Amino acid sequence: MFSGAQISLYPMSDDFVDVILKAIEALEPYRPFFRIETDDVSTLIVGPPDQLFPAMRDLFVSAARSGKHCVLSATVSRGCPGEPDDPICTPMTASGNDLPLVERIAEARNAVTRAETSGQIVAAQFSLYPLGEGHHMDEIYGCVDFLKSSGVFNRSKNFCTKLRGDAGPVFATLSEAFLRFGAPQGHVALDLTVSANSRTAA
Template sequence: MPAERGATMFIGAQVSLYPMSSHFVDIITAGLDALRPYTDDLKIETDDMSTLMVGAPEPLLDAVRDLFAASAKRPEHVTMHVTLSRGCPGEPDDTSCRCDTLEQAQHQPLAERQDLAAQAVREAPVLGVEIDVQFSLYVMGAGNHMDEILGCIDFLKSSGTFLKSKNFCTRLRGDAGAVFETLRQAFLRFGPAEGHVTIDLTASANSPSRG
């Protein structure tokens, strides 16, 4: 059944931060402190392995972005692994996960969604933190999923954050604001609005072997 305006699903991110430093506690704490502005909008649970964030994709992706940007402002090399998921049939719908963009996307042709995604990246805030990301988009189900993935790749190549294609993933580089907006648009505008879509990503900053 197509998602209706105001309908809910489960949208969340499982996030793990890996500082390459003996000061890892301070770096992780700085990242977690950046989540404080989002505690009213997101369900946030942290344990010794990762932090789970559940909620609407606007504050969700902003929170993931700010967590990494706060850690990456230090000089140490830091990486982050994130699994993003929306519409998982194994999770109960959550009323905090409302998203108008998904409802609108199911009525828009691919070219229009690509244009809207590119515009959002152009309007992204500049955070002054240069990062690298590699990620893979997974559109679950049959049908035209390859059309959606190829359409997303075309958007990425024109996004201004595209670095190169790799086996099984795409590499992005740029300011954290633009890179995470690129990820948000890939997550929301490609794949069925009512379907299960995931992104697996690794972010890196301050790498001594950056290529």
């Protein structure tokens, strides 16, 4: 199954180049498991779906520890029918995604409680899109139920859900939403914005 993310990082600082380049170094431990390509617009990471959000977490936390206001924007996808399967990607068969919805919500909640903290507070808003035929609204409502009990739920907004808390549990919540909701072999996309160190946090 093809899975990956296009990521853009925006440090609000005159030394944004140094902040970005240092943050990209945080992806080094993932290089054996990912195809990583960086250009002047974004960084593409392609690889195992369960490692996408840990990689983004480490990238963003590295940038945010500069103390500068930083924003990450990402489009994340798994099972895209328009992309050939990549040998570095792995299927979703062991994710528990085929369990009944109520069990997936409980498993996702338990996974977030085990997430390690990073010491970096972040805010995130995202939208989940389980694409294709089927009961996609059931999956979305189930995901929202999980988010409200995740411990990092902030509020519902038009077209998205806002999270706030330590980067560890926040990115773990995003990962669980991405992995456990939507058909196991179906196409699921997630649109994400994460912010840290904003002077106008609300």
